[in-house]
Amino acid sequence: MTERPLILVTNDDGITAPGIRALIDVMSEIGNVVVVAPDKPQSAMGHAITINNTLYLNKVSAEQAVVTEYACSGTPVDCVKMAVVEILHRKPDLCVSGINHGSNSSINVIYSGTMSAAVEAAIEGIPSIGFSLCDYDWNADFTPTKEYIRRIATEVLKNGLPDGVLLNVNFPKLAEDAIQGIKVCRQAKAMWMETFDKRKSPSGREYYWLTGEFVNQDNGEDTDEWALNNGYISVVPVQFDLTAYHAMPQLQNWKL
Amino acid sequence: MTERPLILVTNDDGITAPGIRALIDVMSEIGNVVVVAPDKPQSAMGHAITINNTLYLNKVSAEQAVVTEYACSGTPVDCVKMAVVEILHRKPDLCVSGINHGSNSSINVIYSGTMSAAVEAAIEGIPSIGFSLCDYDWNADFTPTKEYIRRIATEVLKNGLPDGVLLNVNFPKLAEDAIQGIKVCRQAKAMWMETFDKRKSPSGREYYWLTGEFVNQDNGEDTDEWALNNGYISVVPVQFDLTAYHAMPQLQNWKL
Numbered sequence: 433m434t435e436r437p438l439i440l441v442t443n444d445d446g447i448t449a450p451g452i453r454a455l456i457d458v459m460s461e462i463g464n465v466v467v468v469a470p471d472k473p474q475s476a477m478g479h480a481i482t483i484n485n486t487l488y489l490n491k492v493s494a495e496q497a498v499v500t501e502y503a504c505s506g507t508p509v510d511c512v513k514m515a516v517v518e519i520l521h522r523k524p525d526l527c528v529s530g531i532n533h534g535s536n537s538s539i540n541v542i543y544s545g546t547m548s549a550a551v552e553a554a555i556e557g558i559p560s561i562g563f564s565l566c567d568y569d570w571n572a573d574f575t576p577t578k579e580y581i582r583r584i585a586t587e588v589l590k591n592g593l594p595d596g597v598l599l600n601v602n603f604p605k606l607a608e609d610a611i612q613g614i615k616v617c618r619q620a621k622a623m624w625m626e627t628f629d630k631r632k633s634p635s636g637r638e639y640y641w642l643t644g645e646f647v648n649q650d651n652g653e654d655t656d657e658w659a660l661n662n663g664y665i666s667v668v669p670v671q672f673d674l675t676a677y678h679a680m681p682q683l684q685n686w687k688l
Numbered sequence: 689m690t691e692r693p694l695i696l697v698t699n700d701d702g703i704t705a706p707g708i709r710a711l712i713d714v715m716s717e718i719g720n721v722v723v724v725a726p727d728k729p730q731s732a733m734g735h736a737i738t739i740n741n742t743l744y745l746n747k748v749s750a751e752q753a754v755v756t757e758y759a760c761s762g763t764p765v766d767c768v769k770m771a772v773v774e775i776l777h778r779k780p781d782l783c784v785s786g787i788n789h790g791s792n793s794s795i796n797v798i799y800s801g802t803m804s805a806a807v808e809a810a811i812e813g814i815p816s817i818g819f820s821l822c823d824y825d826w827n828a829d830f831t832p833t834k835e836y837i838r839r840i841a842t843e844v845l846k847n848g849l850p851d852g853v854l855l856n857v858n859f860p861k862l863a864e865d866a867i868q869g870i871k872v873c874r875q876a877k878a879m880w881m882e883t884f885d886k887r888k889s890p891s892g893r894e895y896y897w898l899t900g901e902f903v904n905q906d907n908g909e910d911t912d913e914w915a916l917n918n919g920y921i922s923v924v925p926v927q928f929d930l931t932a933y934h935a936m937p938q939l940q941n942w943k944l
Contacts, residue, residue, distance in 0.1 A: 478765070479734030479798045486895040487884070509734070509799075510898065513882045518896070539811060541930055542735045543765075555795060555879050580944075587942050596877070597932040599939075614944040618931040621852075623811050626769045628743070639742040640774070642766065667944070669935035674797055675874040676853045679925035683855075686843050688836075688870040688923070 437463040437525035437589055440515050440553070444474045444508045444532065444545025447492065447501065451531035454574035455563060456499055458581045459528060462589070466524070467493075468515035470545075471503035475534075477545035479552070481513070482506045489514055508549035516556060526589055527553035530563035531574055531581070537566070537602045537656040537666055538622040538648065547600055551672050554598035559588050561598065566660060567605040576608035580665055584614075593669075600668040604660045612663035619668050620655035622648040693719040693781035693845055696771050696809070699788065700730045700764045700801025703748065703757065707787035710830035711819060712755055714837045715784060718845070722780070723749075724771035726801075727759035731790075733801035735808070737769070738762040745770055764805035772812060782845055783809035786819035787830055787837070793822070793858045793912040793922055794878040794904065803856055807928050810854035815844050817854065822916060823861040832864035836921055840870075849925075856924040860916045868919040875924050876911035878904040 439459045443452040447469035459465045471490070487510060493501040502519060504511045508529065516523060532546040541547045550562035563581055565572055584601060593599070600619075604611065624644040631639055648657050656666035695715045699708040703725035715721045727746070743766060749757035758775060760767045764785065772779060788802040797803045806818035819837055821828055840857060849855065856875075860867065880900040887895055904913050912922035 473740065476737045476739045477734070478736040478804060480736040481732045481734070481799055481898060483732045483898055484729065487898060488893070488895055506898075513898065514884065514896070517882050518884055518886075539928070542807065542811070542928055543737055548734060551798065555798070583944060587944060591942065594932070594935045594938060597935045616936055616939045618933065618936070619929050621929070626773050628770065628774055630774075631742075637744070639744055640770070642737060642739055642743060642762075642769065667939060668930075669932035669939055670930045671932035671935075672795070672798055672930070673875050673877070674856075674924075674926045674928070674930070676850070676925035676927035677874065679850045679853045679927075680872055680874070682850060683872045683923060683925055686847065688839060688843060 439463040439465050440524040440527040441465055441467045442469050442508055442511045442529050442549045444470065444477060446470050446473045447503045449533060450570065451533050451574060454578060455528055455531050458578050460499060462582065462586060465499045466520060467499060467501040468504055468511045468519060470508060470511060471505055474507050474545045476543050477507045478543055479509055479548040480507045481509050489518060508545040509552045512549050512552040523558050526585060527558045527560040528563060528585060531577060532564035533570060533572055534568040535566040535602055536562060536564040536600060537660055538620040541600055541619060541670060550598050555672055559593050561585065561588060561601060563601050565603045576611060577603045596671050596673055597669050600670045602656060602660055602666045604663055606663060610663060611665060614667055615659040615664040617656040617659050617666045617668050618654055620648055620657035621650035622646060622657060695719040695721050696780040696783040697721055697723045698725045698764055698767045698785050698805045700726065700733060701789050702726050702729045703759045705789060706826065707789050707830060710834060711784055711787050714834050716755060718838065718842060721755045722776060723755060723757040724760055724767045724775060726764060726767060727761055730763050730801045732799050733763045734799055735765055735804040736763045737765050745774065764801040765808045768805050768808040779814050782841060783814045783816040784819065784841060787833060788820035789826060789828055790824040791822040791858055792818060792820040792856060793916055794876040797856055797875060797926060806854050811928055815849050817841065817844060817857060819857045821859045832862065832867060833859045852927050852929055853925050856926045858912060858916055858922045860919055862919060866919060867921060870923055871915040871920040873912040873915050873922045873924050874910055876904055876913035877906035878902060878913060
């Protein structure tokens with residue numbers, strides 16, 4: 433037997449979230465797990481990093497615990513950076529982020545702290561996967577995802593991932609026997625149509641809450657939205673080279 | 689004469705930054721300008737949005753001012769969303785973000801609040817450009833950028849941009865007569881090597897500052913880093929479909 437892989441686990445819902453507990457359970461079966469996760473919810477933080485404030489890092493697991501856990505005051509991306517530099521002192525063999533309480537399919541990949549943590553790990557050259565369940569409930573049932581997560585993580589540990597690529601895995605909110613399988617997909621062209629809920633504070637000052645409706649403008653059967661709506665687990669390979677290569681010839685013709 | 693275009697201006701250094709002032713000057717020459725920018729610095733916020741906190745929006749320009757300006761308590765992405773929904777009540781003809789005090793070339797596009805604001809506008813279907821000057825100084829000289837910004841913005845207003853594409857424009861820190869011209873580039877493969885500056889608070893608690901060194905691993909002469917280091921203005925077409933299409937066949941062969 434070869435040595436057990438070193439696996440970094442993080443998320444954006446915070447270290448106490450049931451989703452990360454489920455992920456820690458699965459990863460503990462296949463490797464040595466270190467958890468570095470935000471000390472409070474950090475959803476929708478995107479790829480934010482903390483440069484204008486101090487960062488705190490506290491070991492929260494007991495000395496005799498099997499899994500070492502740290503709570504970090506920063507964003508999900510800060511967690512990955514601190515884990516690699518201050519705690520592990522080397523690249524882990526795998527970084528997994530989640531399981532997010534709620535979808536990170538289609539355009540949500542851009543806003544998601546869960547996915548940004550996974551992207552950060554990939555930038556640093558670590559094989560990396562973000563997992564999300566399409567159920568925003570704190571008490572969501574993560575049980576149906578576990579066997580699939582184990583299989584996907586094992587496959588990534590075995591095969592690696594192409595340079596500059598990580599995985600965005602989303603689970604439909606379904607019982608295990610209702611899940612149709614796994615589909616490799618592209619990111620659907622979808623967006624949020626925002627509305628702002630305008631209110632008045634007790635002192636009479638106007639303030640807003642950001643709310644919105646998810647609008648999928650893409651009927652492609654090769655998309656993550658289609659997969660999820662049809663009972664499949666969606667796996668989208670994600671890259672952080674944002675260059676729109678196809679647009680370069682057009683721009684080169686401009687008179688600049 | 690056709691009607692003057694409606695131009696939304698935002699940034700991440702905050703509404704008082706000299707960089708956004710320079711951008712407002714240029715945009716006022718070519719269109720009707722509305723500014724919605726953060727009321728405080730929001731650098732490195734990535735694509736964060738504010739969902740767990742309230743948002744404030746304050747008109748800060750005088751009634752008789754030529755340019756209408758609003759300060760928003762949220763992130764750069766929040767600013768774009770609020771501008772479109774609450775202030776303009778329609779898509780502007782162009783959104784420009786910046787001029788950022790500091791580089792947003794290569795991997796910085798991922799961390800940048802300036803670029804995330806521009807990405808958000810593009811998601812909403814608005815032609816959109818992020819401008820950055822490779823000079824972190826608050827008193828940086830933005831004068832050499834102005835004529836180029838006017839030309840690039842005018843070109844985008846005339847030609848539009850391909851669907852799902854925006855521009856990431858970075859200026860070298862050079863006098864106008866030293867600038868070699870404009871190059872359409874790809875995003876260089878570069879990253880930040882972090883270090884954490886560990887300190888003790890007056891009460892004895894350990895805390896950290898995130899610091900780091902920029903490392904360019906990419907010698908390609910078609911990259912934004914090469915362009916900037918050789919006196920050119922870099923223009924990278926950026927997309928928010930993060931699908932790594934080239935990785936899909938390999939994943940489809942996995943036993944999942």
